[in-house]
Amino acid sequence: GGSRRGWRRRRRRRPRRGRAGRAAAAWRGGARRGGGRPPRPAPPPPASRPPPPHAALPPQALTFTGKCRLRCLYGAVRLLGFAVASHQPGLPVFSPATHCALSLEALPAERPPRGLRAALSPLAEARVKVMARFSPECAVVLLEHLDTPVTRFLLSHPPLSRLFEPQEESSFTPEDAVLASVGIVKCSSERGLLVSESMLVALEELIQACCAEDEGVPVVLVCGPKNTGKSTFNRYLINLLLNRLPSIEYMECDIGQTEFTPPGCVSLSNVTEPILGPPFTHQQMPCKMVYYGQTSCEQDTERYLDVVKYVFSSYKKEVPLVINTMGWVKGEGLLLLIDIIRLLSPSHIVQMDVYDWKAMAPLTPEYVHLSPGLYTKGKQQAKCKQVGASEVENWRSSEGEGDASAPEYKLLYVHPEFPRAGIAGEARVHSSILRDMSILGYLGQLQSPDIGAVLPLHSLVPYQVPFSAVALRVIHSDVAPTNIMYAVNASWVGLCRIPDEIKCESEGPVLLTQTPVCDCLGFGIVRGVEMERKLYHILTPVPPENLRQVNCLLLGNISIPNCILVGQQGVEGEIPYVTSDYNYSILGSGKLKKKKHFKRREYAFECDYA
Structure with a gap:
């Protein structure tokens, strides 16, 4: 649907990462306990035989906030119900302060720790001291520092800069320092997921029903x-x-x-x-x-x-x-x-x-x-x-x-x-903030995968889409055709595909009279409307092969997070699309509401100039 230009990615070399930013820990399987390395057992009396290591170590778990990459080196651990075994690759783990903290629990081992020396090869310098503490019921995990384009983008906005930091001060111990080096902080188990008895009963029945082969x-x-x-x-x-x-x-x-x-x-x-x-x-x-x-x-x-x-x-x-x-x-x-x-x-x-x-x-x-x-x-x-x-x-x-x-x-x-x-009304975080975080997480896909400075959205090259290539519809309110471009500019839009062919004798814009029920292929920001050349400037992480199928833009009542508009780095003078001088008494400045349960007609195309 017309030529599209732009979309350049700045590439940077990924720096080599050494052994810094890693931590290892071992936990016994069983019920919860405070996280971290097991305490050294007290020396036995001279006349008695030393007890086996697993008898001296209490069961443990680690409840934490922060983010890290988790890999199980030996045994198995459970995290939010998922069992992480030693054969699986590293998994990204996110436990922000806005949600209940995640808890890492050890699962009992089914065999003695043979080959443990090879499993601990990433920690060769501390292998001898660490191995002396392990028992057959231990699980060994490797925690590494985690940095993703999405988290870098979210943390670059001041309201979310402390997203993965604890809300209260914790006692600083050597164990806390080790965990902090990989980006997590131990917290009380009360902040973790509280699984009620009724929840356990329901989960067991659902798992049995979903895994049964003789039922639908x-x-x-x-x-x-x-x-x-x-x-x-x-x-x-x-x-x-x-x-x-x-x-x-x-x-x-x-x-x-x-x-x-x-x-x-x-x-x-x-x-x-x-x-x-x-x-x-x-x-x-x-x-x-x-x-x-x-x-x-x-x-x-x-x-x-x-x-x-x-x-x-x-x-x-x-x-x-x-x-x-x-x-x-x-x-x-x-x-x-x-x-x-x-x-x-x-x-x-x-x-x-x-x-x-x-x-x-x-x-x-x-x-x-x-x-x-x-x-x-x-x-x-x-x-x-x-x-x-x-x-x-x-x-x-x-x-x-x-x-x-x-x-x-x-x-x-x-x-x-x-x-x-x-x-x-007493939820941990207001629902509107969680919605903004989801939008920011989606826009974080625009960032380069290489570790480096966060690129502001206004520095990225958008796609140019002709008016005549896509149909346009405002979902949540009635907007006069002469004002449609004012509503679309600087808006969050759904990039959709309708089965009808876009036909318009003029250069557009193409307006739909009814909201279609159609496939949505992604989302974007209309960061500019060029009336002289009849072009939309759209910023989106949707790949080009999918954008070729887009022929409809749907504008709903989902707005761009304010932190994107007011926190535009590198902008001199007045910030685009932001003003404090606004008169709400102007006719049409408020949102119009539709009447519910009106009979809908089949949508049709309508061509008009803005």
């Missing part, structure tokens, strides 16, 4: 109010399943707090690697993604259901599927959740719920069968809610009929026991 492929739907640990539960479950299965499918239906994409998306991802960090550390391209364009679906629940159905149609039912849902479970949110259950037909529902929380009823099969949804009816309902789109009729469950049977799934209750569970 399970579909696990996780639901519950805000701040009850749904995302953490999903990561823990996926990591446990990856210990036994090569891959897991994950469907993201929570457009406000997404796992593998920037916010505002419904997506289906194939997960093959463990999740050892928050969303901003593992942004990736899903198998299927639709850009909804908002962090809440209250404004247009009908289109949200259309999007969920479209993404779910790509699921091949070959591997287990984990589905994450929104924390909106009151009023219409609960009715919408019932519609989603009928649409996706899960085999297991995990309901995260705190004690004495009365706003969400137990989602038993009988309750879902009898209760009306937002667009579907229950067994005893005479009439369902009327909608304009014919798509809803296609996926409407048979439960809307009077003689339909109840859905078949197993309900598992999980009661989180971490502090302030279920109180969204």
Whole structure:
């Protein structure tokens, strides 16, 4: 769709790394204890025989904040449910202060430590002293300093510069100094993941169902109010399943707090690697993604259901599927959740719920069968809610009929026991900050993989896209065609593909009258609009082979993080796109809201000049 120029990467030589920035530690398998090197056992009485080493060493674990690269040299360790063995390559581990701290636990060894000398070859100078402390139940890990383009980019913004630093002062010991040299700090085990008894029971049952060969492929739907640990539960479950299965499918239906994409998306991802960090550390391209364009679906629940159905149609039912849902479970949110259950037909529902929380009823099969949804009816309902789109009729469950049977799934209750569970207003970090971090993590892919100075976004060369090559649509509000370019300039846009061919007799811009449900191939920033040459200047990490398929730009209610605009390094004078002189009383300066549940027409093309 037209010529594209630009996109240059500055390459720097990767410096050689020596043995600095490494630390080794050994832990006994078993229950948790304070992290670090085991204490030297007291000398035995002269007349008694020395006890075996493993009898003198208590079980240990390490709860920490920071980031590092983890490699298990001997034995096995467990991190957020994933078992790391000695044959696996080094894994990046991220434990920022914004999330619960990760805990490294040793798993019992199944054989005596033969060949331990070869496993400790990276630590040859300290091998003799270290080997004297090992027992058959020890696990030996190598921790190395970790530096990635994403973390460098995030830490370059002042509000996030202390992202991986502890929130409280800790006692400085030699062990702390060793851990600090690789970028982590030991903290109290209370800051780690608190696994409740109900969570353990649910995990065991789900693992057994997903690994059973004589049953169908399970579909696990996780639901519950805000701040009850749904995302953490999903990561823990996926990591446990990856210990036994090569891959897991994950469907993201929570457009406000997404796992593998920037916010505002419904997506289906194939997960093959463990999740050892928050969303901003593992942004990736899903198998299927639709850009909804908002962090809440209250404004247009009908289109949200259309999007969920479209993404779910790509699921091949070959591997287990984990589905994450929104924390909106009151009023219409609960009715919408019932519609989603009928649409996706899960085999297991995990309901995260705190004690004495009365706003969400137990989602038993009988309750879902009898209760009306937002667009579907229950067994005893005479009439369902009327909608304009014919798509809803296609996926409407048979439960809307009077003689339909109840859905078949197993309900598992999980009661989180971490502090302030279920109180969204007292979450560790505000949800808007987490969304900004996901966007920054996505934009961090623009940085060079070589270690060096962070390149500000305004120094990168954007793509030039003609107006006539892509269609344009503002999702969340109605914008007059004469003002469309003011809205698009300096905005976050979804780079999408629609099946229709872009045809326009003029030079554009090409405007869509309705929002399409289409594939999203990535995201970018419109960093400039050149009206004279009819060009968009778009900055994006999407590879050129995928950009050739993009023929639609969707502008939603997802904004660029403020720290990118106000913290532009190297800019002299006034900062572009930033002003303190703004009159909110000007007509049109506020956001326009759509009326919900209006009948939608098929989208069409419309050519006009801005």
